[in-house]
Amino acid sequence: MPCTHLPLLLLVLVFLFPLSACAKNNKAITIIKGNQTILSLQSIFRLGFFIPSTNGNWYLGIWYASSPKPVYVWVANRNRPVSDPDSSTLELTSTGYLILSNSRDGVVWRTDNKDPATGYRFSDSGNLILTGKNGSPVWQSFQNPTDTWLPGMNVTSRTAFTSWRTPSDPSPGLYSLRLSPSFNEFQLLHNETTPYWSTGNWTGESFLGVPEMTVPYIYSFHFDYPYTPAASFRYIVTPTSDSAPGVGQPRLSRFVVDSNGQLKQWTSEMQNWITFWSQPEDQCRVHALCGQLGFCSSTSKLLTPSACMCIRGFLPKNAAAWESMDYSDGCSREYGDSCDGRDTFEAVGDLRYDGVVQMSRLPQVSKSSCEKSCLGNCSCVGFYHNYKSNLCKMLLEPPMNIKNSSSWTGTTDDVLYIRDQIKKSSKRSVSTSIIILCCVVGSISVLGSTLFVLLILLRKSEKTKKEEEDGFAVLNLKVFSFKELHKATNGFSEKLGHGGFGAVFKGTLHDSSTFVAVKRLERPGSGEGEFRAEVCTIGNIQHVNLVRLRGFCSENLHRLLVYDYMPNGSLSSYLSRTSPKLLSWETRFRIALGTAKGIAYLHEGCRDCIIHCDIKPENILLDSDYNAKVSDFGLAKLVGRDFSRVLATMRGTWGYVAPEWISGLPITTKADVYSFGMTLLELIGGRRNVVSDTPGGEKEEKEPEKWFFPPWAAREIIQGNVDSVVDARLNGEYNSEEATRMATVAIWCIQDNEEIRPAMGTVVKMLEGVVEVTVPPPPKLIQALVSGDSYNGVGNGLSGTSCSEGRGCSDLMTGLSSPGSRSSFGGKPPPSL
Numbered sequence: 166m167p168c169t170h171l172p173l174l175l176l177v178l179v180f181l182f183p184l185s186a187c188a189k190n191n192k193a194i195t196i197i198k199g200n201q202t203i204l205s206l207q208s209i210f211r212l213g214f215f216i217p218s219t220n221g222n223w224y225l226g227i228w229y230a231s232s233p234k235p236v237y238v239w240v241a242n243r244n245r246p247v248s249d250p251d252s253s254t255l256e257l258t259s260t261g262y263l264i265l266s267n268s269r270d271g272v273v274w275r276t277d278n279k280d281p282a283t284g285y286r287f288s289d290s291g292n293l294i295l296t297g298k299n300g301s302p303v304w305q306s307f308q309n310p311t312d313t314w315l316p317g318m319n320v321t322s323r324t325a326f327t328s329w330r331t332p333s334d335p336s337p338g339l340y341s342l343r344l345s346p347s348f349n350e351f352q353l354l355h356n357e358t359t360p361y362w363s364t365g366n367w368t369g370e371s372f373l374g375v376p377e378m379t380v381p382y383i384y385s386f387h388f389d390y391p392y393t394p395a396a397s398f399r400y401i402v403t404p405t406s407d408s409a410p411g412v413g414q415p416r417l418s419r420f421v422v423d424s425n426g427q428l429k430q431w432t433s434e435m436q437n438w439i440t441f442w443s444q445p446e447d448q449c450r451v452h453a454l455c456g457q458l459g460f461c462s463s464t465s466k467l468l469t470p471s472a473c474m475c476i477r478g479f480l481p482k483n484a485a486a487w488e489s490m491d492y493s494d495g496c497s498r499e500y501g502d503s504c505d506g507r508d509t510f511e512a513v514g515d516l517r518y519d520g521v522v523q524m525s526r527l528p529q530v531s532k533s534s535c536e537k538s539c540l541g542n543c544s545c546v547g548f549y550h551n552y553k554s555n556l557c558k559m560l561l562e563p564p565m566n567i568k569n570s571s572s573w574t575g576t577t578d579d580v581l582y583i584r585d586q587i588k589k590s591s592k593r594s595v596s597t598s599i600i601i602l603c604c605v606v607g608s609i610s611v612l613g614s615t616l617f618v619l620l621i622l623l624r625k626s627e628k629t630k631k632e633e634e635d636g637f638a639v640l641n642l643k644v645f646s647f648k649e650l651h652k653a654t655n656g657f658s659e660k661l662g663h664g665g666f667g668a669v670f671k672g673t674l675h676d677s678s679t680f681v682a683v684k685r686l687e688r689p690g691s692g693e694g695e696f697r698a699e700v701c702t703i704g705n706i707q708h709v710n711l712v713r714l715r716g717f718c719s720e721n722l723h724r725l726l727v728y729d730y731m732p733n734g735s736l737s738s739y740l741s742r743t744s745p746k747l748l749s750w751e752t753r754f755r756i757a758l759g760t761a762k763g764i765a766y767l768h769e770g771c772r773d774c775i776i777h778c779d780i781k782p783e784n785i786l787l788d789s790d791y792n793a794k795v796s797d798f799g800l801a802k803l804v805g806r807d808f809s810r811v812l813a814t815m816r817g818t819w820g821y822v823a824p825e826w827i828s829g830l831p832i833t834t835k836a837d838v839y840s841f842g843m844t845l846l847e848l849i850g851g852r853r854n855v856v857s858d859t860p861g862g863e864k865e866e867k868e869p870e871k872w873f874f875p876p877w878a879a880r881e882i883i884q885g886n887v888d889s890v891v892d893a894r895l896n897g898e899y900n901s902e903e904a905t906r907m908a909t910v911a912i913w914c915i916q917d918n919e920e921i922r923p924a925m926g927t928v929v930k931m932l933e934g935v936v937e938v939t940v941p942p943p944p945k946l947i948q949a950l951v952s953g954d955s956y957n958g959v960g961n962g963l964s965g966t967s968c969s970e971g972r973g974c975s976d977l978m979t980g981l982s983s984p985g986s987r988s989s990f991g992g993k994p995p996p997s998l
């Protein structure tokens with residue numbers, strides 16, 4: 166026995182000696198203790214302990230120092246949280262490892278570097294680096310990422326990004342992103358096994374399924390050694406000139422595999438995070454999102470926060486998890502699983518699933534024998550029966566990825582029947598008493614609220630008898646009947662105009678002194694409830710430079726909006742050279758400033774930011790004093806959330822469309838800034854940007870060909886020749902300081918890179934002269950449009966592939982490449998008018 170101890174003792178001696186020697190030379194370095202944090206060099210990232218939910222679990226992580234709401238980009242101990250930060254430390258041990266320990270929980274996390282580290286660095290890219298003797302990295306957080314892919318981070322065959330379990334639980338979730346085993350594409354995987362989305366193969370400059378990568382924008386992607394095990398992919402955010410007004414900090418950006426399986430790219434703008442891109446676009450294409458027997462509906466998430474539901478007769482297996490947005494456990498029967506020969510079947514409709522499910526096919530079987538076969542096998546959860554072919558397909562395990570067949574292409578005559586448990590009598594009595602209790606409580610509260618409502622109504626009816634005649638008021642909005650509006654507009658006889666969303670008619674309310682403009686929405690995309698919700702949002706937005714919504718009508722398929730009437734019409738009617746009406750410089754400047762204030766209010770003043778999406782002179786109305794009022798805000802959302810309708814209507818007026826529209830990328834408020842810049846040019850020049858003889862457009866007799874004003878105007882303005890751009894009909898009667906400011910702001914607004922464009926609030930200050938306006942760089946894309954070269958690549962990249970979402974990209978490209986619009990305007994002056 167003593168003999169066996171001898172080698173052990175030797176071993177201990179051998180190991181202890183160098184260890185203690187090391188400890189003498191190299192003291193352990195405590196990096197973080199308790200609630201301390203460290204900042205990267207330029208204070209972009211912060212490293213420290215954080216607690217993502219209220220369950221008492223603390224983690225060591227990295228987050229953006231400037232974000233008001235913490236956004237975590239890296240977590241060290243995602244598998245083993247610590248119970249408190251006060252007794253936790255992050256230290257670089259004397260042996261050269263980074264360890265995270267807690268006096269109670271011990272060592273919960275450590276690095277696995279091969280060479281010992283002697284120092285560390287926390288870079289401004291968000292990388293925590295351990296350095297060895299010669300200063301070279303021996304371990305990097307960038308090589309051990311969590312769920313976030315930051316600019317500058319190299320993705321190799323050894324890197325995987327794994328989602329958080331839920332938005333407030335950093336432990337590893339079910340979804341991950343990795344380079345495929347053939348090193349040529351990225352894949353999103355469920356449970357590390359089932360791929361459900363991929364980028365498509367690398368083509369040399371982009372992935373097949375992500376052609377938008379090639380759009381010349383602030384991101385650039387690099388793929389070194391594709392198709393080999395040494396493959397390494399990264400992206401960087403191109404630095405932009407910091408001289409841009411209103412843009413203080415570089416744009417932050419990150420890709421995240423979110424806990425519900427989507428890969429999302431976020432960018433920050435003025436302290437806000439905006440989803441810039443995401444895949445799969447349809448959340449329901451995320452594999453197993455709703456678990457077994459869960460049902461995914463992409464449209465439902467407009468009304469409820471989650472896309473997941475249980476099919477009829479089923480409840481979430483783990484209600485608490487569903488509550489925290491983890492649906493992976495799926496659904497189970499209300500009364501638990503059992504196998505009873507008396508079970509019944511319920512038709513749940515034409516639901517389909519995808520993925521592999523163990524199944525047994527019985528050809529030429531009637532529905533009742535199909536049912537019988539299913540009853541005889543306890544693994545059978547239900548069956549599909551086709552009444553035409555009499556094909557019976559028994560499901561021997563609960564299916565996942567169940568969707569409504571309406572979101573499916575192709576139809577069959579299959580109907581899904583799901584096994585329904587015989588309800589146990591004891592359980593039924595429990596549930597009955599619950600139901601009774603609910604009924605009692607429910608009826609009491611219904612009674613209470615009815616009384617309350619009655620009281621309010623009584624008081625209201627005393628106060629506003631007159632209003633009652635027009636219908637009842639919703640907030641400050643009046644609900645009109647269709648009949649009323651039909652009468653008010655004299656049978657929709659006096660048409661004021663036709664906008665992107667429908668025709669507008671003049672109307673008179675019953676007191677016959679108040680004029681209104683009634684907009685009849687064409688092809689309204691939304692249902693009644695959604696329409697009302699949106700209208701209430703729009704109705705609550707009030708600003709002197711926004712047209713006021715007075716009320717609405719939503720009856721059967723009619724959707725009408727009733728606005729204040731603007732006696733001086735739209736700005737567009739003053740912009741024709743043949744128009745007899747001329748706006749003075751003072752009025753033009755006031756319109757520019759008012760419009761900017763109205764849009765700025767939409768962007769920054771409301772509770773939810775509203776992107777107008779269709780700023781153009783037609784949507785800028787003038788009241789009796791020529792004050793600008795922006796109209797049609799909020800409608801883009803109402804008519805179609807995917808903007809496809811807006812895009813379609815923009816085809817004719819592509820001069821206002823920001824480059825991001827073309828790239829098919831999500832749109833931010835800066836798209837409005839771009840359109841506003843284009844509108845400013847028209848206001849200064851007293852002319853349209855595109856002079857054409859399109860049907861319905863104005864005909865300019867002397868114009869031999871179409872001519873695109875902005876590139877020429879931009880060049881003149883940048884060279885300081887603002888005079889040549891200002892409307893000649895003013896005969897020089899304008900404030901040249903204001904004109905220079907306005908013209909320069911216009912060019913800032915139409916910058917290709919949305920980051921350089923000032924925010925609308927800044928535009929207001931620039932116009933007011935509160936913020937200095939420097940000389941902008943020339944916007945290149947509009948030049949390219951007329952010279953017709955460099956932009957071709959984008960067109961080719963986009964045509965044919967992933968613009969299938971009905972976004973109308975191809976429509977737009979048609980508009981851009983129409984032969985007339987790029988005829989010949991390299992540097993020519995405007996044709997004489």
Ligand SMILES: *[C@@H]1O[C@H](CO)[C@@H](O)[C@H](O)[C@H]1NC(C)=O
Pocket residue numbers: 199200201251
């Ligand atoms: C950090 O902890 C110390 C001691 O526990 C406390 O005095 C101090 O206020 C804390 N600081 C912050 C910023 O919470």
Ligand SMILES: *[C@@H]1O[C@H](CO)[C@@H](O)[C@H](O)[C@H]1NC(C)=O
Pocket residue numbers: 292307317318319389397399
């Ligand atoms: C990523 O790869 C590039 C090129 O191989 C290299 O220059 C860069 O240092 C790498 N970045 C990191 C963080 O390892």
Ligand SMILES: *[C@@H]1O[C@H](CO)[C@@H](O)[C@H](O)[C@H]1NC(C)=O
Pocket residue numbers: 339356493
């Ligand atoms: C994930 O995969 C493991 C092993 O392949 C399996 O045991 C587990 O049940 C799977 N989890 C889910 C949610 O599919």
Ligand SMILES: *[C@@H]1O[C@H](CO)[C@@H](O)[C@H](O)[C@H]1NC(C)=O
Pocket residue numbers: 347349366
């Ligand atoms: C993608 O690349 C792989 C491996 O090189 C190849 O087998 C596959 O056919 C390619 N797919 C497409 C759609 O080109």
Ligand SMILES: *[C@@H]1O[C@H](CO)[C@@H](O)[C@H](O)[C@H]1NC(C)=O
Pocket residue numbers: 525541542543544561
């Ligand atoms: C259910 O049916 C499948 C396929 O026919 C069979 O493999 C399985 O053993 C059956 N299970 C029972 C419990 O009968």
Ligand SMILES: *[C@@H]1O[C@H](CO)[C@@H](O)[C@H](O)[C@H]1NC(C)=O
Pocket residue numbers: 513514569570571
């Ligand atoms: C499937 O879609 C149809 C039509 O949109 C709808 O009536 C039905 O209720 C949906 N089914 C489920 C289970 O939601």
